[in-house]
Amino acid sequence: MVFVRIKKIKGKEYTYVVENEWKSRGSRQKVKGYLGKAHRFDLKNDVDFRQFIKVDSVKNYIEGNGSSKIINDLVEWELFRFNVDKSVFLIDFGSKKIQKGKKDAVLLINEGFLCSLTLTNLLEFKLLDERTDSYRFARVFVEAGIKVPHEVFVDLFEKLYKSAEKPKSDFTW
Numbered sequence: 001m002v003f004v005r006i007k008k009i010k011g012k013e014y015t016y017v018v019e020n021e022w023k024s025r026g027s028r029q030k031v032k033g034y035l036g037k038a039h040r041f042d043l044k045n046d047v048d049f050r051q052f053i054k055v056d057s058v059k060n061y062i063e064g065n066g067s068s069k070i071i072n073d074l075v076e077w078e079l080f081r082f083n084v085d086k087s088v089f090l091i092d093f094g095s096k097k098i099q100k101g102k103k104d105a106v107l108l109i110n111e112g113f114l115c116s117l118t119l120t121n122l123l124e125f126k127l128l129d130e131r132t133d134s135y136r137f138a139r140v141f142v143e144a145g146i147k148v149p150h151e152v153f154v155d156l157f158e159k160l161y162k163s164a165e166k167p168k169s170d171f172t173w
Contacts, residue, residue: 004106004113004143005029006038013038015106015113035115036104044083049149052077062155067163068093070156071122074146075114082109096120112145119144127164133157 005018015035020027053073055061062070072093079091084107090099096119098105106115121140127133137157141148148156 002032004035013040015115017117033117034104035113035117036098036106037100038106038108038113039089039100040108041082041084043081045081047077047081049074049077049152052080058149058151059155062152062159067156067160068123070152074141074148074152075119075122075144078109078114078146079107082107084109091119093119093123096123107145109145110147112143114145122146125160127160130161133161 002017002019005016006013007016008014015038017032017035018029019032021030022028050056050058053061065073075091075093079086084091088100089105089107090097092098097116098107098114098119104116106113108114112118118140122144125137125140128136134157137160138148138153141153
């Protein structure tokens with residue numbers, strides 16, 4: 001199982017993707033990749049998602065927008081809530097990068113890790129197995145530190161699920 005680990009080096013925090021490997025002497029962690037320097041944030045603007053996107057009906061908002069736009073808005077909402085200075089941090093949804101200067105950065109918000117890896121996982125989520133898809137979809141949000149309001153999550157997942165269904169053919173035997 002792969003997970004994110006924070007290492008403190010000379011008083012600064014850095015994040016890595018690690019995996020446990022079982023050896024004869026027990027479990028050992030193997031570093032799979034470096035994610036970037038960790039930056040911690042506290043909640044500053046406790047605003048509701050509907051207030052942030054300025055809509056009355058979440059259902060109409062979900063129906064009227066694509067899943068990428070909705071996910072972008074959810075990320076932007078969390079960045080606003082935690083007062084992340086976008087003149088300091090580059091959050092590029094197109095290239096799926098989060099950087100400070102020219103170096104990869106990890107934003108620690110809501111007990112999650114918003115970084116290039118988790119942003120990619122959010123934006124490129126694919127439905128695979130109807131029994132576990134909702135759990136996996138919720139997990140990518142939690143890992144990224146995005147606290148999705150319940151009704152937004154349900155409606156967004158339903159939208160993704162409907163768009164992934166294969167159209168039925170009119171042809172019958």
